[in-house]
Amino acid sequence: MTSDGTSGARPGGGPPRPAAPAPPSRPAAPVPPGPADPEARSADPGTPSAPAGPPAPLVPGAGLPLWFGLAAALAFAALSTVVALSSGRPLPWDGSTHAWGVQHRAPVAVAVARAVTRTGTGVLPYALVVLAGLLTGRGARGRLLAAAGCLACLVAGQAVRVTVLVLIARPRPPAADWATHASSWSFPSGHASTSAITAGVLVSALLLRSPPGRGPLVAVVGCWGAAVALTRVYLGVHWLTDIVGGWLFALAWLCLCGRALRPPVPSRRAGPG
Numbered sequence: 001m002t003s004d005g006t007s008g009a010r011p012g013g014g015p016p017r018p019a020a021p022a023p024p025s026r027p028a029a030p031v032p033p034g035p036a037d038p039e040a041r042s043a044d045p046g047t048p049s050a051p052a053g054p055p056a057p058l059v060p061g062a063g064l065p066l067w068f069g070l071a072a073a074l075a076f077a078a079l080s081t082v083v084a085l086s087s088g089r090p091l092p093w094d095g096s097t098h099a100w101g102v103q104h105r106a107p108v109a110v111a112v113a114r115a116v117t118r119t120g121t122g123v124l125p126y127a128l129v130v131l132a133g134l135l136t137g138r139g140a141r142g143r144l145l146a147a148a149g150c151l152a153c154l155v156a157g158q159a160v161r162v163t164v165l166v167l168i169a170r171p172r173p174p175a176a177d178w179a180t181h182a183s184s185w186s187f188p189s190g191h192a193s194t195s196a197i198t199a200g201v202l203v204s205a206l207l208l209r210s211p212p213g214r215g216p217l218v219a220v221v222g223c224w225g226a227a228v229a230l231t232r233v234y235l236g237v238h239w240l241t242d243i244v245g246g247w248l249f250a251l252a253w254l255c256l257c258g259r260a261l262r263p264p265v266p267s268r269r270a271g272p273g
Contacts, residue, residue, distance in 0.1 A: 069255020076188075076248035080168060083187050083241060088171045094239040101234040102177050113231040114180050120191040120228035125198040129154050132205035150201050153257040154194070161193050161249060173236055182237035189238045192229035192246025193253075199225030200254045 082091070090098070133147030170187040172178075184190075202221045206214045229246060232238040 066255065066259065069252050069259075072248050072251035072255070076245060076252055079241065079245050079248065080164065080187070083170055083245070084168050088169070090173075090239050091241050094241055097233055097240040098173055098177070098236065102236055105179060105234075110179050110235070113234050116224075116227050117180060117191060117231040117235060119224070120195040120231075125194050126151060126154060128198050129201050132201045135205045135209050149257075153201065153253070154197055157193065157197055157250070157253045157257070158190075160253070161188060161190060161246075164188060164249070165190070170239075170242070173239060177236035179235040180237060186238055187242045188245035188249050189229060189232055189242040190246070191232050192238075192243045193250045195225040195228035196247050196250030197254060200250060204254075204258075 129150040130147045133145075133150035134143045136150075137143030137146035165185045165187065168187050169185050172182060172186040199221050203218050206218050206221070229243045233240055233243060
């Protein structure tokens with residue numbers, strides 16, 4: 001029977017017509033594979049891996065441009081030549097700055113200068129460069145390598161500086177004007193170069209890692225490095241050109257160490273075909 005009550009039989013009494021077969025359903029379209037898990041994708045040998053970021057430098061000073069280090073090295077060589085040819089005599093601007101320091105020595109200022117100058121030698125600079133390396137490295141092994149690289153930069157720099165110190169053999173200012181202890185020759189200043197290398201490594205590490213409040217930290221570290229050096233002139237144990245020589249040497253040495261101890265950048269793994 002149909003829905004209106006009539007028979008579905010064919011006219012003439014024949015057998016009922018069979019119902020038409022339903023059209024075959026279309027096969028479902030294949031679903032494209034979704035993004036695989038990153039670890040699984042990297043495990044596929046046929047898929048090129050994403051390039052890793054550049055490795056952390058073993059010495060943060062690797063960020064210094066090459067021309068900057070070359071300019072500092074040339075300036076240091078020129079100043080060293082002038083000092084050596086002067087037979088130890090102070091240069092014109094050395095005498096005026098030395099006289100100013102001797103004539104403006106308030107007891108409180110001298111005490112502060114002595115306290116600041118003591119931080120430029122001893123264990124503290126070495127501890128600070130190790131800290132800079134620990135901040136720079138990635139992972140336990142990377143931190144150890146960076147700390148060792150920063151420490152080697154400072155130690156080797158001291159050895160080179162002492163070699164120049166002995167070769168030039170510049171006398172210090174008159175001992176009667178000293179307001180603190182000093183030893184050995186004068187050019188380049190050990191306190192100036194040590195504090196500048198230490199401050200440079202620390203500042204580079206802070207800029208590389210971008211910790212919270214890095215601006216004030218960078219300013220404090222930079223002012224500390226400059227203050228240690230200038231106290232040597234104020235306390236009467238160095239000429240101003242000794243300080244300038246120490247700074248130029250430190251800049252050139254930081255750039256050299258950054259280039260020499262820079263880890264190689266891994267090349268990209270090429271895909272098939």
